[in-house]
Amino acid sequence: MKKIYHLSSCNTNQRILKELELGDDVELQDIKKENIDEKTLDFIKEKVGSYEAMFSKRAMKYRSMGLNEINLSEEDYKKYMLEEYTFLKRPFIIFDDEVFIGNSKKTVEAARKAYHGN
Structure with a gap:
């Protein structure tokens, strides 16, 4: 499977896709x-080790909902990501058995190399 979960209105995501x-x-x-489904979220979690690694603490709702003031469990991270797309670190890139999360230069370059095979 080759699939990318992204936000089309995000300039950074558009740049990465290019x-x-x-x-x-x-x-x-x-x-x-169309938000990510639970099965895919679980698959990615198995690859990266935790739901927290997939969760965006930069999301505006993270502070406005007071989530920054409480200790969230793995189940909490999962619940919030399934309820609200803004909590997803993006993009989520799946190339067969490899998963890449986020928009750092290192991550994008690794995804590009995995896709193009070089």
Whole structure:
């Protein structure tokens, strides 16, 4: 499976998609229109080790909901990401058995190399 969960209204996500130079074999899913499903979230968690690693603490709602003031459990992170797309670190990139999360240069470059095989 080659799939990218992204936010189409995000300039950073748009830039990353261009940098990756993707072919027609990659499915794109705009998480604002259709949030990630639990099965996929669980798959990614198995690859990266925790739900917290997938959770965006930069999301505006993180502070406005007071989540920054409490200790969240792994189940809490999962629940919030399934309820609200803004809590997802983005993009989530799945290339077969490899998973890349976030928009750091290092992550984007690793995803590009994995996709193009170089």
